Amino acid sequence: MKHTISVLVEDEAGVLTRIAGLFARRGFNIESLAVGSAEQLGVSRITMVVPGDEQVIEQLIKQLYKLISVLKVQDITQQPSVERELMLIKVNANASNRAEVIEITQIFRARIVDLSEEAVTIEVVGDPGKIVAIIQMLNKFGIREIARTGKIALVRESKVNTEYLKSLEAKVTL
Structure with missing residues (x-):
């Protein structure tokens, strides 16, 4: 199972290297990694997607807490959260298929950020499922x-699990 781990760290040189080293020494793979400033000055938030079972993730969290600059570690996989990812995708789009590419872009509420005679660059923001879906739709045109x-993620303060609500909604419409 893939786990989303949120780590608050002191914003200082070498923190990311120490965390990556911890993962490498233990043979863990990081499938997704995003780092940026957090809400507090001098603190950064690292969001990682890591495969592993509950025991492996529990051990990993314990190991992360042993690192000097780590302030807080959370496995937010099972918590209601908001997840987003940004993607830029350059797709073949000549005169014969450009209208279809633009239509798909609009359906996914994405934006065209660059256009040439032979290609279109699209900016997509959304949950990881949306990213995968638009890639599948645009694949037939040829992705350059x-x-x-x-992935970046924050726990929902409302504690509303939108995935659960979507599943209920799907049952009602069937």
């Missing part, structure tokens, strides 16, 4: 390049 930020 993709750049993705990795």
